[in-house]
Amino acid sequence: MQALPVPDLPEIREGDDIAALVDERIDLRPSDIVAVASTVVSKATGRTADLDDFPADDRARSVAQRLEDATGDEKDPRFAQAVLEESEELLIESPFLLTRTHFGHITVNAGIDRSNVPGHDLLLLPEDPSERAAEIRAGLDVDAPVLVTDTCGRPFRHGQRGVTIGWAGMPASRDWRGEHDRDGRELGVTVQSVVDELAATANLVAGEGAGGTPVVVIRDWDFGEHGGSDELFRDLDGDFVQQALRQWSYED
Amino acid sequence: MQALPVPDLPEIREGDDIAALVDERIDLRPSDIVAVASTVVSKATGRTADLDDFPADDRARSVAQRLEDATGDEKDPRFAQAVLEESEELLIESPFLLTRTHFGHITVNAGIDRSNVPGHDLLLLPEDPSERAAEIRAGLDVDAPVLVTDTCGRPFRHGQRGVTIGWAGMPASRDWRGEHDRDGRELGVTVQSVVDELAATANLVAGEGAGGTPVVVIRDWDFGEHGGSDELFRDLDGDFVQQALRQWSYED
Numbered sequence: 001m002q003a004l005p006v007p008d009l010p011e012i013r014e015g016d017d018i019a020a021l022v023d024e025r026i027d028l029r030p031s032d033i034v035a036v037a038s039t040v041v042s043k044a045t046g047r048t049a050d051l052d053d054f055p056a057d058d059r060a061r062s063v064a065q066r067l068e069d070a071t072g073d074e075k076d077p078r079f080a081q082a083v084l085e086e087s088e089e090l091l092i093e094s095p096f097l098l099t100r101t102h103f104g105h106i107t108v109n110a111g112i113d114r115s116n117v118p119g120h121d122l123l124l125l126p127e128d129p130s131e132r133a134a135e136i137r138a139g140l141d142v143d144a145p146v147l148v149t150d151t152c153g154r155p156f157r158h159g160q161r162g163v164t165i166g167w168a169g170m171p172a173s174r175d176w177r178g179e180h181d182r183d184g185r186e187l188g189v190t191v192q193s194v195v196d197e198l199a200a201t202a203n204l205v206a207g208e209g210a211g212g213t214p215v216v217v218i219r220d221w222d223f224g225e226h227g228g229s230d231e232l233f234r235d236l237d238g239d240f241v242q243q244a245l246r247q248w249s250y251e252d
Numbered sequence: 253m254q255a256l257p258v259p260d261l262p263e264i265r266e267g268d269d270i271a272a273l274v275d276e277r278i279d280l281r282p283s284d285i286v287a288v289a290s291t292v293v294s295k296a297t298g299r300t301a302d303l304d305d306f307p308a309d310d311r312a313r314s315v316a317q318r319l320e321d322a323t324g325d326e327k328d329p330r331f332a333q334a335v336l337e338e339s340e341e342l343l344i345e346s347p348f349l350l351t352r353t354h355f356g357h358i359t360v361n362a363g364i365d366r367s368n369v370p371g372h373d374l375l376l377l378p379e380d381p382s383e384r385a386a387e388i389r390a391g392l393d394v395d396a397p398v399l400v401t402d403t404c405g406r407p408f409r410h411g412q413r414g415v416t417i418g419w420a421g422m423p424a425s426r427d428w429r430g431e432h433d434r435d436g437r438e439l440g441v442t443v444q445s446v447v448d449e450l451a452a453t454a455n456l457v458a459g460e461g462a463g464g465t466p467v468v469v470i471r472d473w474d475f476g477e478h479g480g481s482d483e484l485f486r487d488l489d490g491d492f493v494q495q496a497l498r499q500w501s502y503e504d
Binding site: 092157161163176190221229232233 | 253254255344347358403406407408409410411412413414415424425428431442443444445446448449450452453455456457459460473476481483484485486491492493494495496497499500502
């Protein structure tokens, strides 16, 4: 398996055709997987915004005030409003906002980026990342799966890693249930989140900042003859951590 | 970047020299990273065990009983005893055991494997995975970093993915703090958990079962000129999810 950064992509702007920009820079093969950073998907689809687009209501003002009280840092209620509008639910309200987006991804501040937006204050995550992945895929010269990736932190472990938030052309996970090891014992591992492992691989070679690239091609990797599933985001019912967070309250 | 499965490794037994077995099968280069599944590290270092090695005390019997009540499945108190002895703390006691191992890894059942142990009931995780990584590294023909990897589930997202539980010869994470994007803005992403992303990459090509291999070499990946850190496992103080789980109690 190889991971190939796609070189020399320009700064992406609203209306840019990501598929065409990729096709111009790399000869894709049908077994390739194209991992695209959500930042450029958001830029191409006009998901930039300004704080003034989000006049704060009472709830946002109270959320921002609570964050200020907990952290001692000034918090803009308009940013809290943006996070609330982008979220299905707040799982942690203090000392930071951990939310579930409308499409199911759990991340800090609904994944809103304040550092990566020329000419605007905010970059929102794509509205329906799997739909965006399907659109990019439809525009490619070859029939290759497309992933829309994000980087975010996680419980239990320090540091951020790449994850997939939208996918098209392949299942989210690979299912080993019913398969056996060399001694005939049934396998312990059952469902492998291959789209997240592919996003992690892409993130290793994408880099950040001036030397980075937002698109990475995974080559010579084979899903193989396995079952698959498109379940990726856990909902509240099946996730005890979400249930615990709902009941928990931060005390300084 | 390439990920190369190391072919034709034999079933690993206690006392086997993993470094020598790898060196015999692949010409390592100094910039390679060697990812070794914890299962074979455990086998080589005699971390197999039997349920009879863990006579259950009162606490284990009560933990097993609570699991039985929650799940309706029979639970062996000796297995609960093994999990307790391998754990620093139980974070979830019901309907499954989520624990922090003595070396800081948070996983179900302290990572004890019941399906992958010829001639024994249990395979325990390595006792000090970073020390084991350093030992394997010292035995290799070239000066290459070594990772000991595990696969486990996680909150918020379905499926398992590869993670690193021990490492030697490289930092756990890559730090982008202070670096800038093409427009001169300071980067939002700061600490990237590269050892976990490398473990995820390795797991994509390792496979499982009869066709799988426990050792994968990552080639042509460069850590680059960045700061690094060896913090990987979050402790309770800095992890609100752990704090929330401590307070939470499962109700059917």
